Amino acid sequence: MNYRKYMNVKKIFLPVLFVCFCSFIHSGPIHSPAWGFSIDLPLSYEFIGGNGRDRFSFANAEGANFDIIIYHTGGGTHYASLAALVQDVQRRLNNSGDVDSFQFRGREVYVIELAFSLSDAAGRPNRMSGWAIAVELENAAASGPPPMLLALAYGPEEKDLLVFHLSALNSIAPEAQDRYAPGPITEFLYPRQTRVRAPVFGLGFEAEIFAEDAEGAQSLVDREFLLLHRYLNAPNWQQAWQRFYRAIYRDSVYRLADIAFEVERRLNMPAGDDRDFAERLLRWVQTFYYERDFEGSDFVNLVSAATEGRGDCDSRAMLWALILRQANIPSGIMVSRHFGHAMGLAELPGSGARFEVNGRPFLVAETTADVGIGLIDQGMSAGEHWLGIIFE
Numbered sequence: 001m002n003y004r005k006y007m008n009v010k011k012i013f014l015p016v017l018f019v020c021f022c023s024f025i026h027s028g029p030i031h032s033p034a035w036g037f038s039i040d041l042p043l044s045y046e047f048i049g050g051n052g053r054d055r056f057s058f059a060n061a062e063g064a065n066f067d068i069i070i071y072h073t074g075g076g077t078h079y080a081s082l083a084a085l086v087q088d089v090q091r092r093l094n095n096s097g098d099v100d101s102f103q104f105r106g107r108e109v110y111v112i113e114l115a116f117s118l119s120d121a122a123g124r125p126n127r128m129s130g131w132a133i134a135v136e137l138e139n140a141a142a143s144g145p146p147p148m149l150l151a152l153a154y155g156p157e158e159k160d161l162l163v164f165h166l167s168a169l170n171s172i173a174p175e176a177q178d179r180y181a182p183g184p185i186t187e188f189l190y191p192r193q194t195r196v197r198a199p200v201f202g203l204g205f206e207a208e209i210f211a212e213d214a215e216g217a218q219s220l221v222d223r224e225f226l227l228l229h230r231y232l233n234a235p236n237w238q239q240a241w242q243r244f245y246r247a248i249y250r251d252s253v254y255r256l257a258d259i260a261f262e263v264e265r266r267l268n269m270p271a272g273d274d275r276d277f278a279e280r281l282l283r284w285v286q287t288f289y290y291e292r293d294f295e296g297s298d299f300v301n302l303v304s305a306a307t308e309g310r311g312d313c314d315s316r317a318m319l320w321a322l323i324l325r326q327a328n329i330p331s332g333i334m335v336s337r338h339f340g341h342a343m344g345l346a347e348l349p350g351s352g353a354r355f356e357v358n359g360r361p362f363l364v365a366e367t368t369a370d371v372g373i374g375l376i377d378q379g380m381s382a383g384e385h386w387l388g389i390i391f392e
Contacts, residue, residue, distance in 0.1 A: 029171075029179075029246075035070055035137050037149060038179060040171040040247070042164055042227055043240045063155040064164040065130075070137070072147035082134050085148055086110045089132070102191065104184050107174070110134040111188055114154050130154030130165045133184055135174050149174065163227045170220070171247070180253035182216060190216030200259060201309030202287055203266060208258040209303060217301035220251045225299065241335060242389050245318065249391045252302040252322060259306050260326040274329050275348045278365070278373055281323060282344070285316040285367050314342035316367035321345065325391050332357065332390035334364065339380045343367065345388060350374065353381065357388035 029040040034053055041058060045066060049057035054070035071078050071085060079085040086099055089112065097113030112132040117125040132152040151172055153165035170183035182192075192210035199206050224247045231240035267280045289310040291300060300311035302319045311319070314335060321331035321344050330347035334355050344365035345355060352374015354361040365373050 036175055038173045042167050043231055043236050063159050064161045065154050066168045067152045069150045070147050073144050082110055086134055102188050104187050107136055109184055127157040128154045129157040131169055133169055138175050167227050180250055182251045186216055186220050190219055198307045201307060207262040213255045214301055214303040217251055217303050221299050221301050238387050245389050255303055260323045263323055264327045275350055278346055278348055281320055282365050285320050286370055288316055313368050317342045317344040320367060334386045334388045336386045338385035355388055357390050
């Protein structure tokens with residue numbers, strides 16, 4: 001985020017109690033109980049057709065379309081393999097785009113570049129471009145072939161819609177276990193191949209990551225920021241911010257699994273209560289180098305933040321919250337466009353400033369100043385200027 005530069009001046013921190021009651025139009029992930037997949041589409045996509053079970057069509061005002069079709073034995077049309085499905089898609093669309101495949105979390109996924117024509121009401125051909133993916137879903141039945149998901153993201157070729165297409169496709173989680181792992185587009189573009197041991201900043205030990213994690217994570221941040229920028233002056237900008245941070249959180253959990261485990265194991269010794277651990281963790285992220293990027297997203301991916309000890313307020317707050325959540329402590333972040341700042345949130349006992357999200361009071365945590373949990377700059381204590389985002 002392009003937050004205003006943090007002022008390195010002496011501030012007065014008080015344990016101010018403030019509560020914000022906010023209600024938003026529901027715009028979170030969509031889960032299919034029938035097939036087990038979920039999607040978290042960019043804001044402003046509306047459901048425009050389908051039967052709500054195995055066919056779904058969405059579109060936004062800018063011309064981006066997103067269709068999902070589930071092919072299964074009870075649905076009339078089924079294919080012997082993903083390759084056969086993709087071949088038929090190419091034929092039916094008369095598509096001239098390339099096709100590739102890769103392994104996504106133990107399953108084969110096909111990626112299709114879309115380049116085809118649709119006729120308008122007058123019969124004139126309109127060129128369409130975009131991308132599609134095809135993947136097998138978990139077979140819930142005791143017998144028979146697994147269902148297949150085909151997702152197509154496309155729109156008029158002359159429009160700048162690529163960021164919508166890639167973000168929509170990347171939000172697909174074929175199974176429940178995929179909801180906190182990098183999405184299929186990020187994995188296709190930045191496959192993780194080489195396990196390495198990396199130092200955890202300032203703590204004197206190493207943890208396991210993939211050599212490609214930081215680059216892949218930053219690509220997700222930068223792509224989602226390009227999309228977020230389209231909503232900065234829109235009425236639903238708050239929901240767009242929430243989705244931006246949800247996408248980063250989803251991409252980061254699996255990448256940081258060993259780092260989070262090792263940090264908890266080392267910083268929670270001797271074993272104390274949750275607040276003690278959260279305080280130790282907060283002191284760690286407060287030692288990071290303050291870094292800004294005025295040319296880009298201004299968000300350091302969480303892999304680089306943890307291994308290199310750098311980042312702005314929201315990178316630090318998200319890293320703190322993610323590690324707490326992995327330790328089964330409900331947590332999140334609060335962000336403010338008004339103050340140009342971000343802080344951590346955690347459901348912890350004890351006194352201090354609290355911010356209410358969905359009826360639950362969370363203690364605040366300032367990650368860019370040397371203060372304890374529950375202390376906030378008195379000048380930033382107006383709760384109506386903050387937006388809470390809880391990661392669960």
